[in-house]
Amino acid sequence: MNGVMHTLDVHSAPPSSILALDHIRGVLQRLEDTIVFQLIERAQFARNPRCYLPGAFAELKQRENWSGSWIQWFLKETETTHAKLRRFEAPDEYPFTSPELLPKPVLEPVTYPKLLWPHKVNVNDKILQFYIDDIVPTITRNLGEDGDDGHYGSSAIRDCEVLSAMSRRIHFGMFVAESKFRSEPASFIPHIRSRNRDELANLITKPAVEAALLVRLGKKAEVYGQDMNRPGATDEEREKERKIEVEAVVRIYKNFVIPLTRDVEVDYLLTRLDGVSDDEVKTMLETNRYPETD
């Protein structure tokens, strides 16, 4: 190990190095490991469909006045703790819970470098819906189509971990978008003005990078998801004991993480010129350069 930063170095680096595409890609690749790990951790418990059904636990309604689902309650409780620690002041963290239900930080605020343009992007509702409807049933199928093992707390803890890693990964798209915008603003400005989502998506999409990602992700799921508890097992036995299916993980990224990241990038870009003066826009169009401030 040589101390390469795979976390977002918001506390000490200048914006230009935080927004360097290589740095962003390093963080995103490290996040793939986390997502695969946490999916594997979730997959050891049954689907537990009750946990995702609003109102399924009468006690939560009676004692906590909570009419949502178990997982939404658990997210709210967990995010309450994290909000006190100012988690959602970081530019790469977005809560699943409505901000008005979360407390103010206990800690003094941190001054973060200005990385993103002011925006209102938060796709966590979509992430939660896809997670409940598609990801959980897929990765828990081996324990029964609608399996219930009673480990509601344990599965909720893992749900929270997966959801928070995926949310971070998907919203990280805004750093990618900001980085690409800064590197060639003149290419983006006309399509932002004409609100052309397709052209904006084309500008930020690199099919070769996505193809490489899916190959790499499949290898990670293959390696991290193998059962290493029976050294004498044959390949076939080992395959039967996999902790997670390779294809399931690849599909989650292909059908969901990547498209939703692209939506986030485009949503972000669409408001990227709000509040930028005509003069500034003109200069960026003429020079195709972003005025560096750090």
Next chain:
Amino acid sequence: MNGVMHTLDVHSAPPSSILALDHIRGVLQRLEDTIVFQLIERAQFARNPRCYLPGAFAELKQRENWSGSWIQWFLKETETTHAKLRRFEAPDEYPFTSPELLPKPVLEPVTYPKLLWPHKVNVNDKILQFYIDDIVPTITRNLGEDGDDGHYGSSAIRDCEVLSAMSRRIHFGMFVAESKFRSEPASFIPHIRSRNRDELANLITKPAVEAALLVRLGKKAEVYGQDMNRPGATDEEREKERKIEVEAVVRIYKNFVIPLTRDVEVDYLLTRLDGVSDDEVKTMLETNRYPETD
């Protein structure tokens, strides 16, 4: 995948199958994966020594009247949420926070099968101390001897995950002890009566099993801790980019997890005859059988 249970099947199986050594070993081996995963997740952040120093955050004292450390506060907050979900009523879950600081469950109690004899074993103070003094400095050394990256919330979330998995692993020793006691009570009874810790430790220690564990664990750390983000890298480059050192993980188990599990097992056995009638003890001694009740 074929649906093998690697979790503790307390909600549906009878005590005799839960306490079968094969089942317990399956759970312990699965927990190794979790511990390795979570150590890797923690190791991406710096040591952040401030988080482990009582009183280091004035705000926690002022606003939350908390004079302990950041990590103790974070454990208390997290365990408060989990206590509401009745986590600590499960026979394999023990809190780091003093029980009088934790709320009552919001949910109706679950009836667990009677697996363990009544006991007061909780070594979480020792686990936390070793974690702070030894494990965190070891696994974060690559980011600087006393590195501080400001990611206090992120590292605390991972601390909580590692600590809770290790605590579960170590306290699980009581299931092992109970299982072995039930299988040949006559061997244990004389040493329990004479309070002979060494003989009790001998009865539960299987050197071949421990040796196999350390080999298996090293392989897991090797495989799960490899950097898979640069497919073209040489073995040497890849080794430099490891997410965690194999030897560090093996040492954590060898110097700490295994000995502390043994202490837990012996502590538990020492009070295993409290409240058992002389007649019952005599019968167990004569028959060398445990009266099955399920």
